[in-house]
Amino acid sequence: MSICRRYIKSIKKCIPASRIITNMLDQIPVKCSTCEQTSLTRGNFNDHINKTCPNINIPCSASNIKCPWIGLRHEYETHLSTCKYEALRLVLTQLISDNEQLREVNQKLNSQHKKMNIHMQQVLAENQEFNLENQKLNLEIRKLNLDNKKLHIEKEQIYFQNQQLNDEIQEVRQENQWLILKQQQLTQMEQQIIRFNQLRNKTLSIQFMS
Ligand SMILES: [Zn+2]
Ligand SMILES: [Zn+2]
Missing domain, CATH: 1.20.5 (Single alpha-helices involved in coiled-coils or other helix-helix interfaces)
Structure with missing residues (x-):
């Protein structure tokens, strides 16, 4: 195995290799360090890791309905045959969607x-x-x-x-009327006195004459 000794200062200075070179590089045989498989090329290495490598950790296909299992790919078949989540997929899917709603x-x-x-x-x-x-x-x-x-x-x-005040006014009015009456009586008396005096004067003069 050989390693490139060139020091890369910045990723911006890297230019993608041409297709011919990439194709040639993809033919280089590589070895999977997790499962030790050697019949691989650089070109199909990603496929190996993503789809077939038996020593890679993968989630259960029922992880979308909450199966918590994560294990090596070569143990997956065994898990799937006993996975309770996968067996209840219909019910769980319904419950999860109900739950979401x-x-x-x-x-x-x-x-x-x-x-x-x-x-x-x-x-x-x-x-x-x-x-x-x-x-x-x-x-x-x-x-x-x-x-x-x-x-x-x-x-x-x-x-x-x-x-x-009204009561007082009435009292004053009554007093006033009484005074007017008295005044009238006095006037009458005065007139009587005058008449009497006149009569007496006349009588006196007649006596004197005779
Ligand atoms: Zn492998
Ligand atoms: Zn499962």
Whole structure:
């Protein structure tokens, strides 16, 4: 076995070899270091590793339905004859697809739930604001009610004072009428006195004359 001694400074400086050279190189016999097979060429080495080498680790064909087996290719046939996953492929495939669907539904529900939560928080915040406004309004209403009661009391006081004044006015009016009556009586008496005086004067003059 020979090794290329050339030192490669950068992979960018490598140029792909021409097809003729690649074909020639692919004819070179190589040996698989895992299974010791020697009847191989460089050209079919990848195929050997990927498809036939018995000493390479491969997964079970049921790995897509969760079979955890990984083992050497030459043990695979034995595993496959007893693989429980492969035997239940139909059921497992259905279950896995159901599971996938459920997961999608769950994700959608979760995102809806998150949206609903955000919405609910907004509603709660609005509600709190509304409650505060309501409390303020209630305070205003209480104040207005108190003012109203005060005004009502003042109104009643004024009404009462007004009645008292009316009573006093009526008393004064009655007194006034009584005074007018007295005045009239006095005037009448005065006139009587005048008449009496006149009569007496006349009588006196007649006596004096005779
Ligand atoms: Zn091999
Ligand atoms: Zn398996």
